[in-house]
Amino acid sequence: MSKLSGLGGRLYRGETSVDFIGKRRRWYAFSGVLIVASAIALSTQGLHLGIEFKGGSSFTVTKTAISVADATSAVTDSKIPGEVIVQKLGTNKVRVQTGALTSAESNAIQDSLAKRFDVNIESIDTQIVGPSWGKEITRKALYGLFGFLIVVLLYLAMAFEPKMAIAAIIAVIHDVFITVGIYALVGFDVTPATVIGFLTILGYSLYDTVVVFDKVRENTRTITSTSKMTYSQAANLAVNQTLVRSFNTSLIALMPVGSILFVGAGLLGAGTLKDLSLALFIGLATGTYSSIFIATPILARLREHEPAMQALAKRVAIRGAAPVAPVAVAAGASSPEKRGPRNQPKRNRRR
Amino acid sequence: MSTNAQSRTPKTAGRPGRSLAILALVLVALLAAVFIQGATSVKLGLDLRGGTSVTLQPRLASGESGKVTASAIDQAVSIIRQRVNSLGVAESEVTSQGSGVNRQIVISVPGDTGRRVVELVGQTAELRFRQVLVSGAPGATKTDGKTAATPPAGVSAATNAQYAALDCTLAANRKGTGSDKATDPIVACDRTGISKYILAPAEVLGRQISKASAAINQTTGSGWYVLLTFNDDGTKKFGALTTRVTSLPAPQNEVAVVLDGLVVTAPRINEAITSGNAEITGSFSQLEATDLANVLKYGALPLAFDRGEVQQISPTLGADQLHAGLLAGLIGLLLVLIYSLLYYRGLGLVSVGSLLIAGSLSYLLFLLLGKWIGFTLTLAGIAGAIVAIGITADSFIVYFERVRDEVREGRSVRSAVETGWHRARRTIIVADFVSIIAAALLYLFAVGGVRGFAFTLGLTTLIDLFVVFIFTKPIVTVVTRMKFYSSGHPLSGLSGKSLGVVIPTASTVKEA
Numbered sequence: 070m071s072k073l074s075g076l077g078g079r080l081y082r083g084e085t086s087v088d089f090i091g092k093r094r095r096w097y098a099f100s101g102v103l104i105v106a107s108a109i110a111l112s113t114q115g116l117h118l119g120i121e122f123k124g125g126s127s128f129t130v131t132k133t134a135i136s137v138a139d140a141t142s143a144v145t146d147s148k149i150p151g152e153v154i155v156q157k158l159g160t161n162k163v164r165v166q167t168g169a170l171t172s173a174e175s176n177a178i179q180d181s182l183a184k185r186f187d188v189n190i191e192s193i194d195t196q197i198v199g200p201s202w203g204k205e206i207t208r209k210a211l212y213g214l215f216g217f218l219i220v221v222l223l224y225l226a227m228a229f230e231p232k233m234a235i236a237a238i239i240a241v242i243h244d245v246f247i248t249v250g251i252y253a254l255v256g257f258d259v260t261p262a263t264v265i266g267f268l269t270i271l272g273y274s275l276y277d278t279v280v281v282f283d284k285v286r287e288n289t290r291t292i293t294s295t296s297k298m299t300y301s302q303a304a305n306l307a308v309n310q311t312l313v314r315s316f317n318t319s320l321i322a323l324m325p326v327g328s329i330l331f332v333g334a335g336l337l338g339a340g341t342l343k344d345l346s347l348a349l350f351i352g353l354a355t356g357t358y359s360s361i362f363i364a365t366p367i368l369a370r371l372r373e374h375e376p377a378m379q380a381l382a383k384r385v386a387i388r389g390a391a392p393v394a395p396v397a398v399a400a401g402a403s404s405p406e407k408r409g410p411r412n413q414p415k416r417n418r419r420r
Numbered sequence: 421m422s423t424n425a426q427s428r429t430p431k432t433a434g435r436p437g438r439s440l441a442i443l444a445l446v447l448v449a450l451l452a453a454v455f456i457q458g459a460t461s462v463k464l465g466l467d468l469r470g471g472t473s474v475t476l477q478p479r480l481a482s483g484e485s486g487k488v489t490a491s492a493i494d495q496a497v498s499i500i501r502q503r504v505n506s507l508g509v510a511e512s513e514v515t516s517q518g519s520g521v522n523r524q525i526v527i528s529v530p531g532d533t534g535r536r537v538v539e540l541v542g543q544t545a546e547l548r549f550r551q552v553l554v555s556g557a558p559g560a561t562k563t564d565g566k567t568a569a570t571p572p573a574g575v576s577a578a579t580n581a582q583y584a585a586l587d588c589t590l591a592a593n594r595k596g597t598g599s600d601k602a603t604d605p606i607v608a609c610d611r612t613g614i615s616k617y618i619l620a621p622a623e624v625l626g627r628q629i630s631k632a633s634a635a636i637n638q639t640t641g642s643g644w645y646v647l648l649t650f651n652d653d654g655t656k657k658f659g660a661l662t663t664r665v666t667s668l669p670a671p672q673n674e675v676a677v678v679l680d681g682l683v684v685t686a687p688r689i690n691e692a693i694t695s696g697n698a699e700i701t702g703s704f705s706q707l708e709a710t711d712l713a714n715v716l717k718y719g720a721l722p723l724a725f726d727r728g729e730v731q732q733i734s735p736t737l738g739a740d741q742l743h744a745g746l747l748a749g750l751i752g753l754l755l756v757l758i759y760s761l762l763y764y765r766g767l768g769l770v771s772v773g774s775l776l777i778a779g780s781l782s783y784l785l786f787l788l789l790g791k792w793i794g795f796t797l798t799l800a801g802i803a804g805a806i807v808a809i810g811i812t813a814d815s816f817i818v819y820f821e822r823v824r825d826e827v828r829e830g831r832s833v834r835s836a837v838e839t840g841w842h843r844a845r846r847t848i849i850v851a852d853f854v855s856i857i858a859a860a861l862l863y864l865f866a867v868g869g870v871r872g873f874a875f876t877l878g879l880t881t882l883i884d885l886f887v888v889f890i891f892t893k894p895i896v897t898v899v900t901r902m903k904f905y906s907s908g909h910p911l912s913g914l915s916g917k918s919l920g921v922v923i924p925t926a927s928t929v930k931e932a
Contacts, residue, residue, distance in 0.1 A: 131736060131737070172538070172727075191734060192734040194732060195731070213862055216865060220861065224854070262800065265800060269858065269862075272855045275854045279850050310825065314821040317817050324755035325752025325753070326810065328749075329748040329806055329807075331751070332748035341467070342741075342748065342799065
């Protein structure tokens with residue numbers, strides 16, 4: 070742990086630095102490949118929508134030593150038209166999924182299952198979704214998405230700078246697109262819980278970006294007067310300085326989400342918890358990636374186009390100095406090998 | 421260290437004692453409210469305790485033209501509420517979600533009622549005009565065989581017996597099912613249960629009304645009444661009905677307005693009304709007159725309900741989901757606590773304390789909001805709260821990393837705590853605000869489970885802001901007065917070794 074902390078100090082002073090912004094083409098290319106792959110997966114395979122979106126019914130029977138074959142024959146007995154999927158969940162559950170059913174048809178399936186497995190009708194967990202309902206949910210989710218993007222764009226433009234808002238939103242769209250692409254590629258079920266997950270990712274991804282941008286803004290506030298670094302260099306230092314924090318927050322955010330995923334998938338087999346946390350898990354990973362590798366390089370690119378920043382870049386080039394972080398001057402006195410011994414007497418003096 | 425003046429420290433040190441006192445006060449106040457209100461358990465959603473929820477999408481009944489109006493949906497909600505209440509299941513709820521004419525009606529009934537609920541709520545409710553044949557006190561008549569009055573003309577003995585047995589003082593009997601046949605005589609209760617009736621077959625239907633409105637007597641300026649206009653068909657039929665009954669003795673000269681099997685009002689017919697324009701007068705208040713007009717308007721345009729979603733969760737699955745949710749929360753919380761203790765050492769203790777405070781605040785608020793606004797905790801809501809653990813811990817990390825950065829810039833610990841806070845504060849506010857925007861918009865646009873998620877996420881983010889300001893920061897100010905933290909003890913999370921710098925005493929603070 071302390072090794073990692075020491076790394077934090079070196080990153081902070083710019084002694085250890087990863088060139089996130091200079092190598093932006095590499096990250097863009099990487100994201101580009103992911104985006105193209107996502108687009109292909111979406112157009113060829115499409116999303117695997119749950120019954121909530123396309124309409125249909127799902128009946129789950131819980132009974133020890135239950136078998137798929139029994140359930141299938143029970144469903145066949147009830148003479149339901151259309152495709153029926155029967156799946157085993159965990160050790161003692163069977164789920165029957167059908168297309169959209171009328172009231173009478175769904176009652177028939179329930180009766181047939183209850184009779185076959187000798188259970189109470191009320192103990193069959195049932196979900197029936199009307200065919201037009203999915204459109205309604207989809208419409209609302211899209212409203213929510215666009216409403217969110219617009220409000221956040223305006224808010225960030227006010228709280229930070231318009232260009233930061235644009236870069237942040239591009240990064241968010243990038244995240245959502247890639248997450249959706251992964252869903253299409255792997256063929257995970259998309260349910261309303263997944264959509265909740267997607268929408269939450271937006272908030273999370275922005276949270277990360279906001280923290281990085283806050284540092285960028287602080288580092289770049291005085292760069293035009295000092296002429297020691299270009300905007301890109303200052304922004305790159307900011308990303309490096311917040312790297313430990315980004316790592317920690319992402320890890321800490323992933324812990325509860327991972328535990329929901331683990332418990333949801335492990336104990337319940339399927340349902341809200343699993344769908345939600347899977348979307349969050351994938352989204353958090355892309356969100357952390359994009360705030361470092363995508364959002365900040367885009368911001369730097371947008372700002373470098375400004376005449377003032379180009380002039381600054383020229384001044385810095387004329388000075389010819391390697392980028393030196395102003396903070397390194399203040400803290401530079403401590404070289405690593407002296408760290409321990411010099412710390413010791415000070416503490417003694419304080420006592 | 422007490423000899424050193426903290427000259428360059430922003431004035432954020434404030435009075436940590438006061439903040440902590442406020443926090444204690446808030447906690448005590450919430451706790452007191454919980455006891456006074458008797459809110460001892462969090463209200464659980466149906467997915468956690470079992471039950472049936474039905475989401476209905478109102479639309480025009482087939483064969484109707486016109487537009488669904490907001491007031492028609494309000495009527496539909498109250499009709500369905502009446503039906504559901506007749507089931508007599510405690511804590512059943514009928515609400516509408518969304519806004520304006522795009523609202524959905526959400527019915528939730530706990531326990532094992534499944535199919536009955538679904539069939540009960542889906543029917544279209546019709547408004548009909550029926551002549552009153554018999555009316556009387558709401559209670560069941562004790563029939564000792566003889567006292568049962570001989571049925572009046574047109575009433576079968578069976579109907580008469582049914583009437584005698586009907587007890588309209590019981591809510592369970594005041595149910596509308598949409599199953600009253602227009603062509604049969606029926607026994608019915610008044611909506612409010614003050615009387616019961618035998619009613620003739622329907623002669624005029626709600627959809628034969630073309631207009632209804634509440635109006636006030638212009639000459640006297642008081643006395644609300646309801647104006648009613650029929651279409652051509654309705655004018656003829658209502659004319660015939662009123663012409664026939666107006667000369668009959670009471671109560672047979674009354675015509676009942678029946679909505680969904682319940683009598684809304686039964687005015688006496690004073691004269692034959694053949695113009696198609698009727699006035700219903702009485703000692704109406706403005707509210708009563710408007711209500712009646714709305715009922716009549718709804719009758720003109722009955723709504724049908726599309727089953728959007730039906731979800732039936734057995735109590736077993738509900739309990740499983742609750743356990744899984746709580747277990748996931750516990751594991752998540754433990755992981756976060758362990759990590760912050762390992763990484764931030766002494767400061768980790770602060771985040772453990774903060775998370776515990778945030779957790780207790782959330783729990784108390786869940787209890788109280790359950791009482792106050794009927795907040796129910798659903799599985800998605802639990803997930804929202806668990807996700808919020810991460811967000812809450814994030815804001816501590818943002819702060820702690822800032823403090824450590826300030827120390828790296830050469831400040832003393834005590835000074836770094838204040839300057840770090842000065843800078844971290846803004847970041848935390850902006851970042852939390854983005855989270856709150858997300859939660860608010862999700863809540864506004866979404867239906868069902870998503871709303872539960874958005875609500876807890878928004879609430880816990882607000883709690884996070886509160887805790888960071890009123891607990892985390894003040895407590896960091898307080899503990900860094902202790903030598904353990906200010907001297908950068910190896911276990912404090914602020915040691916020079918782990919930060920890669922020399923911890924200066926306050927006197928050596930340099931210009932950064």
